[in-house]
Amino acid sequence: PAPRATVAPARVGGDPARTAGIALGDVLPAPMDVRPDPGADFTLTADTAIGAAPAARDAAEQLAALLRPATGHPLPVVTDPTAGRVTLALADPGLGPEGYRLEITPARVRLTAATPAGLGHGVQTLRQLLPAAVEAPTPVPARWVLPGGTITDRPRYAYRGAMLDVARHFFGVPDVLRVVDHLARYKLNHLHLHLTDDQGWRIAVDAWPRLATVGGATQVGGGPGGWYSQADYRRIVGYAARRHVTVVPEIDLPGHVNAALTAYGRLAPDGVAPPPYTGTEVGFSHLDPARESTYAFVADVLGEVAALTPGPYLHIGGDEAFKVPADAYAGFVDRAQRIVADTGKTVLGWHQIAPAAHQPGRVLQYWGREATDPVVADAVRRGAKLVMSPADRTYLDMRYAPDDPFGHDWAGAIDVHRAYDWDPAGYLTDVPAEAVLGVAAPLWTEYVTSRDELERMLLPRLPAIAELGWSPRSGHDWAGFRRRLAGQAARWDTAGVGYHRSPEVPWP
Numbered sequence: 001p002a003p004r005a006t007v008a009p010a011r012v013g014g015d016p017a018r019t020a021g022i023a024l025g026d027v028l029p030a031p032m033d034v035r036p037d038p039g040a041d042f043t044l045t046a047d048t049a050i051g052a053a054p055a056a057r058d059a060a061e062q063l064a065a066l067l068r069p070a071t072g073h074p075l076p077v078v079t080d081p082t083a084g085r086v087t088l089a090l091a092d093p094g095l096g097p098e099g100y101r102l103e104i105t106p107a108r109v110r111l112t113a114a115t116p117a118g119l120g121h122g123v124q125t126l127r128q129l130l131p132a133a134v135e136a137p138t139p140v141p142a143r144w145v146l147p148g149g150t151i152t153d154r155p156r157y158a159y160r161g162a163m164l165d166v167a168r169h170f171f172g173v174p175d176v177l178r179v180v181d182h183l184a185r186y187k188l189n190h191l192h193l194h195l196t197d198d199q200g201w202r203i204a205v206d207a208w209p210r211l212a213t214v215g216g217a218t219q220v221g222g223g224p225g226g227w228y229s230q231a232d233y234r235r236i237v238g239y240a241a242r243r244h245v246t247v248v249p250e251i252d253l254p255g256h257v258n259a260a261l262t263a264y265g266r267l268a269p270d271g272v273a274p275p276p277y278t279g280t281e282v283g284f285s286h287l288d289p290a291r292e293s294t295y296a297f298v299a300d301v302l303g304e305v306a307a308l309t310p311g312p313y314l315h316i317g318g319d320e321a322f323k324v325p326a327d328a329y330a331g332f333v334d335r336a337q338r339i340v341a342d343t344g345k346t347v348l349g350w351h352q353i354a355p356a357a358h359q360p361g362r363v364l365q366y367w368g369r370e371a372t373d374p375v376v377a378d379a380v381r382r383g384a385k386l387v388m389s390p391a392d393r394t395y396l397d398m399r400y401a402p403d404d405p406f407g408h409d410w411a412g413a414i415d416v417h418r419a420y421d422w423d424p425a426g427y428l429t430d431v432p433a434e435a436v437l438g439v440a441a442p443l444w445t446e447y448v449t450s451r452d453e454l455e456r457m458l459l460p461r462l463p464a465i466a467e468l469g470w471s472p473r474s475g476h477d478w479a480g481f482r483r484r485l486a487g488q489a490a491r492w493d494t495a496g497v498g499y500h501r502s503p504e505v506p507w508p
């Protein structure tokens with residue numbers, strides 16, 4: 001059951017008389033329970049130490065690393081949890097695997113959680129409660145005040161994610177790590193990487209080396225493309241894991257495979273390698289579901305990707321295989337799902353895989369725009385769970401406004417209000433709310449070519465999706481959300497992060 005919000009009415013909105021004007025409730029995504037204590041602010045000073053027992057040490061080090069550049073304070077992390085004025089501790093406050101409690105008093109700041117992930121989310125809350133200047137890369141003079149009171153917090157949904165399409169345009173490791181930072185900031189916990197498509201194959205597979213070297217050699221528009229070595233991919237996975245973000249790799253099958261067919265013509269249904277594809281059409285390429293060798297290929301690829309992936313999910317795509325007849329398609333997905341199970345992983349796929357047999361734990365990512373979907377509802381009755389990515393609400397590649405020249409518009413324009421003002425539990429009316437595991441926002445990159453363009457599409461819509469995934473439904477509130485969102489601008493500006501200045505948000 002979804003936790004209920006009890007945001008105390010006092011001190012909503014900044015108090016300009018205070019140094020930073022940040023109130024305890026000025027956090028994004030909105031916390032479950034906020035109890036301000038207006039007389040009880042804490043001030044971080046040059047002699048503040050951070051106390052953490054060994055199990056909480058990594059969270060404490062990450063907190064110190066976030067605060068040191070702007071404050072210029074040493075902020076040593078000490079092992080005696082009672083020694084610091086800021087303390088982090090693993091203790092079970094009864095808030096589940098990602099919840100935390102943050103208590104701020106003049107004497108000290110105390111963060112507790114049952115897990116390192118809970119501590120990590122609490123650290124992000126603490127970061128947002130400090131003045132925006134905390135995002136500066138070098139020391140700035142400021143009073144580092146935290147508003148007094150207690151926050152008790154836990155997420156509504158277990159799966160809160162974003163997808164980055166690195167196939168249509170390739171994004172190198174530094175760009176991906178930066179996206180992980182944006183996710184972690186807003187307590188999103190899954191990064192889905194769309195690693196393969198017609199225009200490019202972006203992950204090295206030892207058993208099929210030409211997939212990356214040949215299949216990864218170009219991208220939309222004919223640029224040089226690129227791919228991740230297995231070491232690159234491990235680096236992304238490790239960086240994300242430290243920030244409590246699970247990487248979900250997608251190998252899109254049986255369609256969207258032109259790059260693989262270019263690398264290995266024998267995988268093509270007619271046995272002839274097609275030329276590289278640098279356009280933006282979909283649905284023309286596919287593997288041959290009737291051929292046994294297809295499954296040896298799929299097993300090799302999924303086996304290697306599974307071995308690189310500590311997280312539970314392997315995403316097998318399944319969208320837009322327009323040239324594969326329905327029976328052959330369902331048979332292919334059945335076998336691909338069994339191959340995933342053989343690797344010890346759980347199947348995730350676009351909701352087109354619904355007609356295939358159920359597999360324990362199977363998750364469908366719904367990207368449609370209908371209020372009901374009988375085929376999906378049937379799969380749910382057979383046990384599937386859903387991640388909600390309805391294209392008209394969550395697609396970060398859609399333009400913000402009808403007259404915005406940048407982005408797709410096949411699912412309509414999506415401004416911040418449209419991204420925010422819906423309920424993942426109620427979008428599909430013919431499935432029970434309990435079937436919804438969470439929400440995720442895909443960023444397809446046919447037209448996204450650079451880090452600047454990527455951040456412009458991601459921000460400020462990503463925090464809207466984050467709040468839908470994290471915050472209690474009872475606190476859903478556009479007016480409050482856009483006010484808190486406006487407060488992020490100074491942080492992004494200070495950190496050098498790009499975003500779109502949507503006219504609906506009261507930016508300072």
Ligand code: TNX
Pocket residue numbers: 282319320350367395397408444445446
């Ligand atoms: C549909 S959504 C696709 C992608 C495109 C996207 C563009 C989905 C599962 N497939 O191949 O990139 O539209 O918005």
